[in-house]
Amino acid sequence: METLSSSSILPANVSQPTYNRKLLKPGIVHIGLGAFHRAHQAVFTQKAIEKTFGAWGIVAVNLRSADPVNALQDQDGLYSVITRSAEGDKADIIGVTVDWILAADRGGDVLAYLSSPDTRIVTLTVSEKAYGLDPVTGGLDLQHPAVSADIANPQAPTGVVGFLVEGLVRRRERGLLPFTVLCCDNLPSNGHVVRRLVLEMAEKRDPELARWIDDNGKFPCSMVDRIVPAATEETRNRAKSLLGVEDRLAIETEPFMQWIIEDDFVSGRPRWEAGGAVFATHVEPYEKMKLRLLNGSHTLIAHLGILHDLEFVRDVMAVPEFVQKVERHMESVVGTLDSVPGIDLPLYRKQLLERFANPTIAHRTAQIALDTSQKLPQRLLSATVETLVSGKDASAFAYVVALWIKSIHKRGDLDDPRKADILAAAASADPADPSASFFAIKGLFPPELVSARDWRDQVNAELAKL
Incomplete structure (x- = not known):
């Protein structure tokens, strides 16, 4: 059966992007190409672009797993989100992703995006354990494999904090402002947590770098909510029935979704409120x-x-x-x-x-x-x-x-x-x-x-x- 692509002819009841995808330019790097991101931040971003078009295309980065990256490549960056409820199933095609990278293979390309003036926001959904957080001190766990590797070899990072710091190093060298780091993981005061980890790793490299990030960087807190089960063969079969084509990245979710964000950004943001996001002084x-x-x-x-x-x-x-x-x-x-x-x-x-x-x-x-x-x-x-x-x-x-x-x-x-x-x-x-x-x-x-x-x-x- 045909696989979902930009040339697919889909049923009329399947919602598709209303903007011209060819005009979409990258503005957000997202690290952690899992089901939750695809059903949450990407959906909010598509709704924002449909309301007010802008250079907010997403560069999707996975640190180690190649499967979702390869699937996006094969499907022209498209996938379906199936919203399920007692009223029935509804399929939406999401097309806001403009590039997709496996960092383990193309770390240089990730750093090129992070140091680009076009990149204004980095969003994160990498799970709690990926940050290398020491549960005792609340700071960096120096025994965490990615943390220790990125301190030893900072120009070729492997972990999320290492990529953020090296990206910020290169922006500073180019005379650019930092990108805004928007954590979307379930950590209390998640923006404050990530800020501390970034500053600690930056301090180990160069105290002046840490001061520059502290003075100029923004790490807003956010709260995300949507129940997104892991996809199964049944999920893919349901997508095939709704779309008439195969979708290796199909995911199922509930109608409810919520995003509370501290409105504190370095260089602007999408109109995420168009999708229902709430901006608050304190998250x-x-x-x-x-x-x-x-x-x-x-x-x-x-x-x-x-x-x-x-x-x-x-x-x-x-x-x-x-x-x-x-x-x-x-x-x-x-x-x-x-x-x-x-x-x-x-x-x-x-x-x-x-x-x-x-x-x-x-x-x-x-x-x-x-x-x-x-x-x-x-x-x-x-x-x-x-x-x-x-x-x-x-x-x-x-x-x-x-x-x-x-x-x-x-x-x-x-x-x-x-x-x-x-x-x-x-x-x-x-x-x-x-x-x-x-x-x-x-x-x-x-x-x-x-x-x-x-x-x-x-x-x-x-x-x-x-």
Whole structure:
């Protein structure tokens, strides 16, 4: 069957770009060509360009995986986003990507774009673990393979922070302003985090470079939200049925999407508000709400699913007892949240429950459970500390930690950057204090929780029930 391309004749009910793609010029470099970016930032950018045309084409960079890059090449930079709901399926063709690069093969081309005056924004979706963040200090992890390699050989970077710093070095040499770095990953105060990592790596190269970035660079915070399951063969078959052609990059997602952005850019930005983005002075209240209510609940659901052999989020949400667990968790989280401008929290929680239960979205619990050690601090543990400091009941959070520990024992393996430490903790667990070996993992749990004997006993009590 024919593969999606610029010459494909598609059904009339398939939405296609309304701008002239031949006139589109690069203005954004995006690092992390995964499903989430394709269903989120790229969609917002296409909507912005359709509203106000400008030089905001996306150069899509993947650090190591060649498959999406090759697929974009074969499909003239086009792919479909299938929005699924009870009302039916809708396909949109996204064409805002103007170049696609595998950094492992063409690192020089990535640096050429980063040092080009045409590039004004760099957006990032590389997952929490890719930044080389030290969980203890909050700064660079000098043992992280990409971080250590990029410090040793900075002109040929391999990691995201290394590429950003070398790109900024070359811009400074050319007399250009920095690009704006817009992190779209689930890190608390993500712009501040990335700024610190970039400045630390720059400082190791040249203190003057670090001062120049600090004085001129912009690292706005942002909060992103859209449920985007990993694509499957069923996804591609559904796309084939809707489009009449094959699409190797087809993805499925929900109707809901949200992007809250701090409006702090060096050299302009697209009109992302045309797609519904909200620009705010302070993103942190929205970010905390999303990380703790949506992502924290997702972690709970994921490990419930693993323990009970339920493959998808929707399967967990079909069990009334488990829905009650999620509702109890959300109730505990709300007590830790700040006021969120323009958000009705009871309505937001109701919408989350409906989104989780969407019968058309096949979001695997195993996918959400990946890298849990990197996600627990911002999704769960910070809320636990705040709850205990306020003297309130934190047993709902103890339950989630117990679920995670129990799921490790059940699986006997996991996909996590701290796999060796976690499996060693599981193997050495003391039946009299089964969580102790996990609390002893360096830098995983904050000291306030390690020393909270009563709360740790709650974790053990939940483990005993499980």
